Amino acid sequence: MNDVVLTGDRPTGPLHLGHYFGSLANRVTLQDKFPMYVLIADYQVITDRDLPGAIQRNITELLLDYLAVGIDPAKVTIFQHSAIPELNQLLLPFLSLVSVSELHRNPTVKDEIAHSSQRAVSGLMFTYPVHQAADILFCKGTLVPVGKDQLPHVEVTRLVARRFNERYGEVFPEPEAMMGERPLLQGLDGGKMSKSRGNAIALSATEDETAALIRKARTDSDRVITFDETHRPQVANLLTLAGLCLGRSPQDIADEIGDGGASALKKLATEAVNEFLRPIRRRRAEHTEEEVRQVLAEGNAAARERAIMTLEEVRAAMGF
Template sequence: MRPSGRVHLGNYLGALANWVKLQDTLDCFYFVADWHALTDDLDTSDVAANAVEMVADWLGAGLDPERSTLFIQSLVPEHAELHLLFSMTTPVAWLERVPTYRERIEQQHLESPSYGLLGYPLLQSADILMYKPRWVPVGIDQAPHVELTREVARRFNHTFGELFPEPEVKLTEIPKVPGTDGRKMSKSYNNTIDLADTAEAIIKKVRPMVTDPARKRRTDPGNPDICPVFDLHKIFTPTVDREACATGCRTAGIGCLDCKDVLLKHMLPPLTAIRERRQKFAEKPAAIVEILHEGSRRARKVAQATMQGVRAAVRLTP
């Protein structure tokens, strides 16, 4: 995950909650993608502080450094070496066809995109294959990146020998998580509910949320199927209360504020628990840094073993 700031509800439900579950049964590696962050912004003044804040969110959400390896990408330089070697066997056309590369060029109106932007999916492949995983947990939008990684492994293995397994996609079911303005929750839209938000802050964000635009008056019936608030009900509210809200909305039996209050009743307890755990870690940033450095040492041992085999297969040095 890139250290772009605090983790919001969309990040948590889209990735982090699943990471927490996976650590119970698998040997997991999760890292701060600080090199990847440079493809968005070359101003690094906030990267280190953002990394600490982000990992505080991870720990608050339930990631356990005793059960998962949490590390910083740039503290494992073997990732860069493997990326370089992969760049020698990977056709440029493979990278140019990655959907997110084309989207970023169009969205940011880039006339001269950097090699880092073109090559970041290949660095991502190095990030993955370094640890020879069986599965990569991703949402459907990231599946093309894992397919590219499989192709990269296949080509490299064909050239230098069977070094890397081809990892399988472990699809994560990602619920629709709207922001407070009804659009996709995103830092760039300034519409997020953050894991670090207090109960008061969450209430202030949820109560003014947009709802069914056709429901202008309390007496107007609404349609929960097109209401962003109801998307959050699907995540937090038990079936009985959720169906009661849906019926009340369609019949104008309840108002939008009543519906939001039901949501907050079920939404606040789990988010408050995360925030309180998070706060305990955030008060000790030096301890978070030590967790990351210890995790980076553990990750590097694995990476060094991988690269020892890669160097032997590539046979560059006498």
């Protein structure tokens, strides 16, 4: 069986540099090597919040970001979960293969619950990993690019595939996680980089917005700039950000700044980020919302055709 990549994002707000270096750049590379499905996981937005927010606006912005960074709809299938009802039909038999205790033990679900904005956690949160299993297995996905925090979800998908095959016959591959090699970017406030925490530089941010965010970034009082992730994590994070944008090592940048202090570091980081984002901003402005709608319509049609085929296989294997 040929490898197939499944990856995607929840449309909860603008994509940022953490997304770019963590996953988007890798997708641009992988699209020339493997068939790829890119999921806009709109139903998953309500796993940890009461309302989906400006969902259609967020989907449009997400697609504009995809096109701006070089994800090519001629090479990949970009689709919206809610447009593929067969994904939810796959969820039901998959849920029968996983115990309640296994869902409770999932560490990623526990972390999502801890950071949830909901007053009470919904049942959808506990089915989240199985929801993702349907997203991966509908296209017979074999490679799933993830960060370390998403590894438990891939393990649930492997478990579902294995148990389905054991019970009903060989239908699904057991997908493998693809771990990124890029260093993890923290937020500009020293916490986890997140769209909802306002500590990230969006790919769509203007030069002035970028400069303002970096000016507010936390550093420390030591004037000599050194790259020390253990004892100076906030300074190290800005050096890492500048290094990724410049294609240089953060240690070299620290040596160059020397005793220039935090102001010199922030000035260099601002220039590096704005120079890096300039062509992405330009390409983003070249695409229209009408083009985005067409890309999504074509992707949804292709994904649904694949999902129908898989659901028919599943129903036949189960004897329905």
